[in-house]
Amino acid sequence: MLKTRNFILVILAVVFLSSIVFAAPQQQVDLLRVGVHNDENTLTPYTYVTGSPGLEMVYLVYDALFQLDKDNIPQPWLVEDYELSPDSLVYTFKLAEGVKWHDGADFTADDVKFTYDYLVAYPKSRFTNPVKRIQKIEVVDKLTVRMTLAVPDPNFLIQPIADLPILPKHLWESVDKPNEADIRIGTGPYILEDYKSDQYYKFAANPDYFKGTPVAKILIFPIIKDNTALFTALKSSDLDAVTRQLTPELVTEFERMDKIALSKGAGYSTTLLQLNHEKHPFNIKGFREALFMAVDRNDIVNIVLLGQAVLGSPGFIHPDSPFYNPAVAKAGNKNKAVEILDQLGFKDVTGNGFREDADGKELKLTMLVYANNPIRIRAAELLTESFKGVGLDITVKAMDINTVDSLVWPDFDVTKGRDFDMTMWGWSATMQLFPSRLVELFHSDLSKANVNIGAFGNEEFDRLADELRVTMDDAARKDLINKMQAIVANEFPIIPLYYENIVNAYDKTVFSGWEFRSGTGIINKLSFISEASAQPPDTTPPAPKDDSGSGLMLWLFLAAAAVAGGFFFLKRGKQS
Amino acid sequence: MTKFLAQKIAQYALVIFITVTINFFLPRLMPGNPLIYLAGEDVAFLSAEEKASLLADYGLDKPLGQQYIIYLKNITTGNFGYSYQKKKPIADIIKERLPWTLLLTGSALILSSLLGVVFGAAAAWRRGTKTDAALLIQFMFFNSMPSFWVGMILVAVFGATLRWFPIYGAQRAWMPLSGWAYYKDILRHLVLPLTTMVLISIPSTFMIMRYSMLNVLGEDYILMAKAKGLRENTIKYRYAVRNALLPMVTIFMLQLGYMFSGATVIETVFAYPGLGRLMFEAVTGRDYPVLQASFLIITVAVVLGNLLADLLYPLVDPKVRR
Numbered sequence: 001m002l003k004t005r006n007f008i009l010v011i012l013a014v015v016f017l018s019s020i021v022f023a024a025p026q027q028q029v030d031l032l033r034v035g036v037h038n039d040e041n042t043l044t045p046y047t048y049v050t051g052s053p054g055l056e057m058v059y060l061v062y063d064a065l066f067q068l069d070k071d072n073i074p075q076p077w078l079v080e081d082y083e084l085s086p087d088s089l090v091y092t093f094k095l096a097e098g099v100k101w102h103d104g105a106d107f108t109a110d111d112v113k114f115t116y117d118y119l120v121a122y123p124k125s126r127f128t129n130p131v132k133r134i135q136k137i138e139v140v141d142k143l144t145v146r147m148t149l150a151v152p153d154p155n156f157l158i159q160p161i162a163d164l165p166i167l168p169k170h171l172w173e174s175v176d177k178p179n180e181a182d183i184r185i186g187t188g189p190y191i192l193e194d195y196k197s198d199q200y201y202k203f204a205a206n207p208d209y210f211k212g213t214p215v216a217k218i219l220i221f222p223i224i225k226d227n228t229a230l231f232t233a234l235k236s237s238d239l240d241a242v243t244r245q246l247t248p249e250l251v252t253e254f255e256r257m258d259k260i261a262l263s264k265g266a267g268y269s270t271t272l273l274q275l276n277h278e279k280h281p282f283n284i285k286g287f288r289e290a291l292f293m294a295v296d297r298n299d300i301v302n303i304v305l306l307g308q309a310v311l312g313s314p315g316f317i318h319p320d321s322p323f324y325n326p327a328v329a330k331a332g333n334k335n336k337a338v339e340i341l342d343q344l345g346f347k348d349v350t351g352n353g354f355r356e357d358a359d360g361k362e363l364k365l366t367m368l369v370y371a372n373n374p375i376r377i378r379a380a381e382l383l384t385e386s387f388k389g390v391g392l393d394i395t396v397k398a399m400d401i402n403t404v405d406s407l408v409w410p411d412f413d414v415t416k417g418r419d420f421d422m423t424m425w426g427w428s429a430t431m432q433l434f435p436s437r438l439v440e441l442f443h444s445d446l447s448k449a450n451v452n453i454g455a456f457g458n459e460e461f462d463r464l465a466d467e468l469r470v471t472m473d474d475a476a477r478k479d480l481i482n483k484m485q486a487i488v489a490n491e492f493p494i495i496p497l498y499y500e501n502i503v504n505a506y507d508k509t510v511f512s513g514w515e516f517r518s519g520t521g522i523i524n525k526l527s528f529i530s531e532a533s534a535q536p537p538d539t540t541p542p543a544p545k546d547d548s549g550s551g552l553m554l555w556l557f558l559a560a561a562a563v564a565g566g567f568f569f570l571k572r573g574k575q576s
Numbered sequence: 577m578t579k580f581l582a583q584k585i586a587q588y589a590l591v592i593f594i595t596v597t598i599n600f601f602l603p604r605l606m607p608g609n610p611l612i613y614l615a616g617e618d619v620a621f622l623s624a625e626e627k628a629s630l631l632a633d634y635g636l637d638k639p640l641g642q643q644y645i646i647y648l649k650n651i652t653t654g655n656f657g658y659s660y661q662k663k664k665p666i667a668d669i670i671k672e673r674l675p676w677t678l679l680l681t682g683s684a685l686i687l688s689s690l691l692g693v694v695f696g697a698a699a700a701w702r703r704g705t706k707t708d709a710a711l712l713i714q715f716m717f718f719n720s721m722p723s724f725w726v727g728m729i730l731v732a733v734f735g736a737t738l739r740w741f742p743i744y745g746a747q748r749a750w751m752p753l754s755g756w757a758y759y760k761d762i763l764r765h766l767v768l769p770l771t772t773m774v775l776i777s778i779p780s781t782f783m784i785m786r787y788s789m790l791n792v793l794g795e796d797y798i799l800m801a802k803a804k805g806l807r808e809n810t811i812k813y814r815y816a817v818r819n820a821l822l823p824m825v826t827i828f829m830l831q832l833g834y835m836f837s838g839a840t841v842i843e844t845v846f847a848y849p850g851l852g853r854l855m856f857e858a859v860t861g862r863d864y865p866v867l868q869a870s871f872l873i874i875t876v877a878v879v880l881g882n883l884l885a886d887l888l889y890p891l892v893d894p895k896v897r898r
Contacts, residue, residue, distance in 0.1 A: 035744075039662070047663050049613070125615065125622045179663050197662060197672055198849040199745060224744050224847040228728060233744055236736035402608025402862055411627065412611055412619045451620050 028530070029511050032216035034523070035224045035233055035242040039198050045165050046124050046178040051428060052520060053243040057221065059525040060203060062165030062186035063211075065093060065112065066157055070517045070526060072433060074162035077211065078107070078187070088152035088472060091161075095143040099210045101168045102185045109145040113137045114169035116147075116160075122178045130160035152472045155434055189214040189529045198223055212529040215513055219528070234260075234505060241506035241514070243523045247375070248306040254505045261508035264501060266310060266320045268429035268519030271376065273367075273383065273495040274408070275422050277456045281357055282421070286344045288492035293337035294390040295383055301498050304378045308503060312496030315485025316438060320518065323435035325482040328489035337390045346391075354393035364393050368407065368423040371398040376424045379497065394422070409453045414446045418453065425453070425494075429519045432499075435481045439465040442484075442493055456493035584886055588879045599871040600647050603864050604640065610660045610862040634660065647868065656872075657865035661857065666869045669854065673838075676746050677850035679766065680842075681835040684773035689828055692778045696785025697817050700793060711782070719779035727772040727845035734768060741767045744847040769846040773839055784827060789820040822893050826885045833881030837874045 040054040041047040043061050048054035059067075067077035076082065081094040099107040116137050119127045133156070136148040149156065168185050175181045184192040189212070190203035201221040205214035222239070224230045231250060233239040235257065246254060246262070254260050273291075281287040292314070301309045313319055315328035341347075345358035357363045369380045380396045387394045408423050410416045431437045431451075443449035443465045444457025461484060468480045488494075502521040506514055513530060514522040612619045614630050622630070631637045635646065650657060656666035699711040718726070735743030742748065747762050792798065793816055801811045838852025851870060858866035890897045 041663050049661070123626060125619075125626060129621060180658075196849070197664070197669065198847075198853070199747075222745055222847070225853075226844050226847065229731065229744055229845055229847055232728075232731055232736050236739065236743065238735075238743055400608075401860065402606065405612070406608040411609065412615075412622070413624055413627065415624070 028213060029216050031218045031220065032511055033220045033222065033238070033240045035230045035239040035244075036201070036221040037223075037225055037227070037230060037242070037244045039223050039225075040201075041197075042182045042184070042195060043192055043201070044178070044181055044183060045119075045127060045167070046122070046181065051430065053523050056524050057201070058165055059188065060190040060219070060528055061184065061188040061192050062167070063099075063188050064162050064165055065095075066162035067525065068158070068162050068517070070515050072158075072518060074157040077162075078112075078166060089149045090146060091149075091156070092140070092144065092146045095145065096210055097143060099187050100208055101170075101187055102191050102206060103168075103171075105168065105170055107166075107168075107187050108142050109139040111166055111169045112145045113139050114173065115164065115167045118167065118172060118178075119160075119164065122176075124178070127160055127164045130156075131164065134160075151470075154472060154474075154477065155436070158433070189525070190219055209529070212531050215511065215528055215530050231505075234507065237507060239507075240510040241504070241522070245521055246503040246505050248304075248308040248500075250505075251306070251308060251503055259507050259509045260505050261512060263504045263506070263514055263516045263522050265516050265518055265521070266318065267500050267502040267521070268318055268321075268432035270312065270316070270318070270427045270431060270499055271379070271497045272312060272316075272425055272427075273422055273497060274425040274454050275492075275494060276418055276420050277454050277493065278418065279421060281346075281363070282454075284344065285491060286340050287346070288495075290337040290340040290344070290346075290390065291387070291392075292492050292495050293333050293340065294392070295386045295495065296332045296334075297497055298331075299386075300379045300382055304375055304382060305498060305500060309498040309500045312498050313485075314489035314492075314496060316441065316488055316494070316496055317435060317481070317485055318432045318499050318519075321432055321435065323478060323481045325485040327482075328485050330489065334386075334390060341390060341392075348391055353391070355391040364395070365421040367394055367396050368404045368420055369396060369398050370401050370404055370424070372401060373424075375500075376426070380424050414450060414452050414455065418455065427451070432519060435477075436468060438481065438484050438488070439468060442488060454493060456491070458487060458491055458493075461487045461491075581887075584883060588883055592875055592879055595875040596648075596651065596872060597644075599868050599875070600644055601640075603859075603862065603867045606859075606862065608862055609636070610634075610864065613660045613861045613863065634658070651872065656869040659858075659863055659866050661861045661863045661866070666865055669866070670851070670869065670873070673849055673851045673854055674836075676848060677838040677843075677852065678835060679762075680769055680773065680848060680850060681839060683766070684770055684777060684839075685828070685831055685835055687770070688774045688777040689781055689824070689831075691774065692781025693785050693817075693821065693824060695778070696782045697789050697812070697820065699782070700786045700789035700820075701812055701816070703790060703793075712786075715779040715782045718775050719783075721776060723772060723776045723839075723841045724845050726775055727769070727842055730768045730772055731845070741765075743768065746848050765848075769839075769842050769848050772842050772845075781824070781827070785820060785824060788823050789816060792816050792820045795819075822889075825892055826889060829881050829885035829888065830878070831881070832884070833874070833878030836877040837870075 036053050036057070038050055038053065040049050040057055043054075043058045045058060045062070048058050063078050065077060065079045066074040069075050078096055078099065079093045080096045083092045084090070093112075095107070095109060095112070101107060116131050116134065119131045133149055133151075133153055134147050135150045138146045138148075140146050165186065168183075171183050171185055172178075172181070175183070187210070189206050189209045191206050192201065193204050194200075194202040200223060203219040203221075205217050205219075222233075224233060224242075227244060227247070230239075230242050230244055231246075231254075234242050235254075237259070245267070251262070255262060275282040275288060275291070277283055297311055301307060301311055310319060313324065313328060314330055315325050317324045319326070341355060346355045346363070348354060349356045349360050350362075355363060367380055367384060369376050371377075377396070377398055380398075384394045384396055404423065405412070407419045408425070409418065427441075431441070437451075440449050440451050442452060442456050442458070442461055444452075444459075444462050446452055446455065464480050464484050464487070468477060468484070471477050471480060502516075502519075504514070504516070504522040506512070506522065513527070515524065515526040516522050517524045517526065611627060611630070614634065615622055615627070619627075628637065635643060638646075654667075656670070658664070659666050659669055662669055695711055695715070699708045702708050731743045734740050742765050746765050747758075748765070753761050798811060798815055801815050806815075836851065838850040838855065840852035840856045842848065843850040843853040844856070851873075854866065855870045857863070858870065
């Protein structure tokens with residue numbers, strides 16, 4: 001009797017205490033499984049493959065000095081506090097105290113200087129080019145580092161500061177082949193415990209993380225490259241979330257599922273029709289305008305993307321961007337297109353239903369598109385229908401990615417020429433993150449404009465672009481960017497089609513603390529840490545999910561097969 | 577016999593040399609280059625010098641002839657090189673993948689050959705009956721089915737709906753398992769891809785076996801056996817099936833070689849970490865060294881399979897013994 005009472009008391013005490021100790025404000029799950037659609041190699045800054053999900057996964061293991069928040073504004077992270085000199089050239093960063101590497105070593109200012117120097121010694125262009133803007137890095141004391149720039153740089157806190165993961169000096173200083181390094185020690189919220197090429201990543205929560213609590217004790221990223229397989233696994237609860245965003249036709253299906261929640265928002269990747277300005281007749285502005293006018297881009301958004309996209313702005317910049325110029329909006333107009341083509345002398349002389357050019361020469365154009373992208377192929381076909389409607393003979397040609405790239409952008413070097421008429425093209429979200437990328441997209445000096453794949457040129461644009469490079473004042477920059485958008489919208493170097501919205505699906509019964517970052521979606525570092533600064537003590541090991549039931553099913557299945565087989569042969573025997 | 581063997585080996589050595597050469601030049605004739613995989617997503621922002629130095633790091637700046645010589649040298653020393661995409665030595669990658677591929681394709685080959693032979697013989701024995709028609713229709717049906725579709729149906733029914741089997745991967749290795757549980761886990765992951773592969777590969781064995789058996793059944797000695805009043809099973813198995821199996825031996829040996837090429841589509845549908853998928857990705861990524869290495873393995877395996885068939889056939893068929 002006494003025993004029972006003691007037992008109850010102990011239980012009560014445990015329940016009471018644990019309700020205090022475990023009263024974590026955020027939910028922490030034992031196991032979170034996120035299907036990843038690409039193998040990202042070992043997750044180091046040198047070996048990851050794609051920006052998303054690759055680099056986002058790198059940030060689970062490493063931290064940068066700053067971290068982009070959900071509106072893409074850089075916030076101090078490994079840095080506690082910082083100062084900027086009045087001339088905008090000298091940044092002094094005070095680093096967070098008590099941060100440790102996964103192997104227990106202290107994180108110090110030496111690691112920061114080492115990483116920045118290392119990236120210059122062993123280039124990895126995404127990080128190295130921005131790092132090169134730093135003239136001098138000094139370690140002031142154990143937790144203070146000072147960086148001096150040659151010229152002011154408005155994007156400095158975004159790249160490299162919020163971009164470059166800091167590496168541990170004590171492990172990397174002996175590495176002279178960074179592409180082959182398999183070092184997994186960072187300061188990040190998760191420890192990469194296991195990686196099997198083309199199978200999975202396994203992370204464990206870093207119990208000593210300095211900034212918030214990792215949301216999952218164990219984080220598994222199975223690698224599933226096939227889209228159908230990936231979404232089926234989410235539907236059947238074999239996954240809790242996936243890195244791939246839902247394709248438009250899947251949205252309604254997932255919306256109807258009880259356990260699934262959708263996170264939607266603007267996507268910053270831009271899909272456009274790229275024109276080759278070195279080629280007749282794309283060098284004629286009127287012709288480009290006619291192409292723009294011939295198309296009702298709403299049709300593409302509504303028919304191909306089922307409404308899950310924002311109409312492309314003629315000035316390139318996404319309407320949700322703070323740099324968007326709303327004055328440039330304009331719509332297609334088929335009659336206007338016909339009128340312009342007639343004026344230019346593009347008439348159907350031969351009577352075959354298609355226009356010839358002003359000299360009466362046959363006009364047959366080809367539109368390239370990636371063969372592995374059904375949405376773009378459908379959009380391309382819709383476009384050619386519209387062009388046919390105004391008498392232009394344009395055929396779609398779907399080809400392997402590498403082949404299209406080698407025609408449009410040989411060796412990924414715009415100075416090496418191009419061999420195409422027009423192509424369906426897409427730029428990733430980073431192009432919208434920095435409005436100054438407009439310079440790289442459209443400046444006529446191809447040595448400055450490394451993504452001007454159509455070799456567009458306009459003197460007035462060049463003048464504004466050159467001015468933008470040396471302008472630091474926010475208002476003046478915004479004004480210049482507005483003017484540049486206006487030129488782009490009037491000159492039609494490209495035909496912006498749409499920005500596909502991001503729709504992420506996840507199993508809300510498992511975990512629902514996802515943070516949607518505008519332009520990129522829920523797969524980002526912020527989703528994987530809760531903001532609570534204190535962490536509850538944790539002693540329970542993760543409970544493995546029981547699968548004995550399905551094991552039984554295997555045996556039942558095999559037994560059934562054996563019985564069926566036996567039956568078959570018995571029956572055969574009788575017949576003969 | 578020795579002369580025959582020497583001749584065969586010389587022939588096959590020549591075949592290997594020619595394919596090795598083709599393996600080198602063919603991928604390089606495709607438009608595009610591996611730069612995007614060497615540089616990653618930021619290839620757009622590389623300067624011309626950076627790109628050149630990147631290519632130089634992998635020896636891709638040298639003239640093609642010189643690259644070819646280096647490639648031949650490396651083959652003879654067993655150095656397969658370094659994958660552009662995976663940033664790992666290729667020998668390591670292949671070591672990781674080969675067991676999975678062989679587990680899948682090997683068990684599929686054995687199962688589909690056995691089942692194909694059994695059903696083929698049964699159908700021929702009962703030629704013209706309902707059994708024959710049913711088997712024929714059923715296997716023609718599977719034969720005309722794309723493998724990814726069969727795989728997706730199995731996933732939808734047995735994976736997603738009934739939840740009997742896992743639908744992706746080769747093992748659930750993130751939970752440390754040992755002993756029996758470990759093998760059971762691998763087996764459970766194997767069921768769906770294996771079933772898919774067996775279903776789509778039975779038809780060819782079935783058709784060949786059925787045809788071969790029909791030929792044998794028309795022979796005089798079968799008639800003779802029947803006339804002697806031998807038991808049906810004796811005629812069927814000791815007289816007919818044994819002789820009908822001869823072409824199957826050759827086909828089995830040849831397919832042994834093709835096992836090494838994996839099963840790209842099935843591996844993709846089930847996210848199975850095999851060689852087929854590796855090869856497919858190497859093509860899209862212009863990962864020349866991986867392409868060369870995997871083509872080389874397939875070539876050698878197929879040639880060895882042929883050689884084996886050449887050597888073993890006389891043992892099973894006295895008619896061609898010399």
